[in-house]
Amino acid sequence: MTYDLPVGTPTQLWLGGKLSDSSTGATFPVLDPASGELLTHVADATPEDGAHALELAVAAQAAWAATPARVRSEILRTAFDLVRTRADDFARTITLEMGKTLSEAYGEVNYGAEFLRWFAEESVRISGRTATAPSGSGRILVTKEPVGPVLAITPWNFPLAMATRKIGPALAAGCPIIVKPAAETPLTMLLLGQVFADAGLPDGVLSILPASQASALTGPLIADERLRKITFTGSTGIGKLLVRQSADRLLRTSMELGGNAPFLVFDDADIDAAVDGAMAAKMRNGGEACTAANRFHVARGVADEFADKLTARIAALRTGHGLDENTDLGPLITDKQRASVHDLVVDAVERGARVRVGGQVPSGPGSFYPATVLDLISEDSRLLREEIFGPVAAITVFDTEDGAIAAANATEYGLAAYFYTRDLDRAMRVAAALKVGMVGVNRGIISDPAAPFGGVKESGFGREGAFEGIEEYLDTKYIAL
Template identity: 50%
Template sequence: MTTDAIVAGLDPDRGVFVGGRWRPGGGASLDVDDPATGSTIATVSGGDPADAVAAVAAAEAALPAWRAVPPRRRAEVLRRAFELILADADRLTALIVAENGKAAADARGEVAYAAEFFRWFAEESVRPGGSYGVSPAGGTRTIVTHRPVGVAALVTPWNFPAAMATRKIAPALAAGCAVVLKPAAETPLTALAVARLLAEAGVPDGVVNVVPTTDAAGVVGAWLADRRVRKLSFTGSTSVGRLLLRQAADRVVNTSMELGGNAPFIIAEDADLDAAVSGLMVAKFRGGGQTCTAANRVYVHAGVADAFLREFGARVAALTVGPGATGADIGPLISAKAAADVTRLVERAVAGGATVAGRATRPAGLTGHFVAPAVLSGVPADSPLLGEEIFGPVAPVATWTTDDEVVAMANATEYGLTGYVYAGDLRRALRIGEALEVGMVGVNRGLVSDPSAPFGGVKQSGLGREGARIGMEEFQETQYLSVDWPDRVT
């Protein structure tokens, strides 16, 4: 099936999904462009604040019945969603490639990852937490239970249009919540496809509502001002996260935030260099470097820096650049601005004394937002390339000599999402990893994302966790009941 046919099947002229009905929105339409060509592949009807309020009303109306559904039945719906996403992997992969631009292999991996959240939380939904016990003073019994927080507003980014939606929807539904979702304006098509699959899986009308929009501030602002919305789960930049936290404070809305990153990738002198390079290729170039967990700064021990740069530079130079659908290793960045920003960072670093230690070839004739992957060595410590989240296929490399030195460099940032450590001595790797001020550490591996693990950061990289058991608890409130219980039976 062609991309045009896939898009037509989503009926983008009725791109707002409220109360189980697809309808035109009241806002401006969204032009969805292919980053590989710059051409428009779809125009999606966009929602406005009135649509946002209607979505909340639908979610509130559906909430009591969904909350009352036994966990086993909710689990069966989630399991069916997992199966349907995998069965529809070809179509979802094509959509992600078309609207996001990532390489086909990365897009297919995202689909499998997105589906897995429904399987994981299907299993977690039938294991409700709680406790029962005798109070220390006697005379009462303490019962602790967890119940759905209520209507949850979900805001997702463009870099993982399937997985960021399912990572939020699955635990919310498992907990018994109803949701309103605003996908990124750059990549709304995948969210529409996922919503259709959820309806097919048996999610009742109104439990999942989707409002694509060009007016993100208006739509999300309407949700945060609505007393019926009791949860905000946001993934995006730290700057936008700060703004949303200020708005959420007015009504003390329960919030989860997965924000920016500036991940250090540390290579010790006793590391397996082949393994470290292979891990770095994944950590840096998955999704073209446009991931919050991407290795942003590479710190290699001075004793092995030359050997590392030879091997890593050669691997990067061999990467192919082109449209994701062609089988290229690296696709385009999401926009012309993104490509210009990354290019500017590289040019400033080179002007400041950095050296290009390896660079792939950008074929002539490409019309999209392509940036050739590059390795830069000798990057000055004060370079913006080390201080800012690059969000592109560029790897700056600096050297170190002592563990204390590299830990200090790694922690010298306001971000604290992810870090990576490669060392032959596992105890040393763990010691360095535990010293990093981050929420997640890859030890001798270049991938940390897993639905069964708690995903999230510290410092200004966010609040709360997604995935694992705690991912469902983020959509629950704890309640305790103190029950009068005489110590003696009369």
């Protein structure tokens, strides 16, 4: 069956609030990962287009920063309303270009829209402070000012929410922003450009530049002295490269990078609740999430029960096109991503792991990979160290609380962690001991626009969402009176 995009889906660049062809007229294809079929072609931004977008942003900076906070807030609130009104178009587009099920796509639309509402409210709450100098020589006045033009680079796994999480605070703070969406999923962002145009965002404040060659577009922008901040969500390797590129000009940077989330199940846990949480933490978005549970560390006394129940739940998942109402699990984003996931499974099996369910690449079109459960996993298996980013649950056992914590922390990443226990003292001890930026206690989904999202160690720095999110786009100025 062939599935069509919503009528009128934009396929050109958004340059300063207007649709435009690439400066060379070039385009690149966008494919449906469930079938491999062509969805459409979109304009392929060039370095010249990037320079034009930055010129527009610089020209708009002063006026946008001076725009009353209430006006910026109302534009964001209108954009929130428009995204929700057009939820059907957004959800269908997300499913077609990214692959997730339609129900999960609707969930992303709601989640992504909430960042626009949250930062509409935060826009009018930017504040400073004043105090008398301890020496009595005068007063200390502290103000907040927008950092200036921003470059945002967003990933393919949440093509709407990862963009609104950056656009919302940038606009709320008074910063113009240029967005380079992932080449696999540019259409959702182009729809969002239409939303902001309809919401009355002034020309030049937002540009959206899909590009098949990301570095050719972003490199010159990062080197341009007029750009003042870069925000990125994606792999740790690319994040390190961007930080190095930004260092010569000491750009403000926010990096939300890879994860290797542990999921701990203690022997006093409610096992049925833990399985529910495991399904949410592992199978949400088909495992293609930086917060996805990567490693399941289970107390030896309850390991068999947990593994049996999780395997039964995962074995019941139905794979298919995300627009099919009977589908529980869509495809991975590309054949390359599927091969990466399968390589990790093969490596674990070769080192002695047992495949409880799944583990085989299916025949036929589409980048599908079955939901998979492995146990009896060797400590030197790659999937215990590397981010899986697919529907594979890897189960190991532990004997002591200290051993569980040590296993959970045995990674260079530090984004999220989950654990289940009914002991309040243990909950506080373990939460404090886990070296991550976010902890889920007896819950498998932790993302919330009102909570600070981000990690430590090689999972990056900076926070998105919450009160902290807007601070990433503000400079602090001290005035001595």
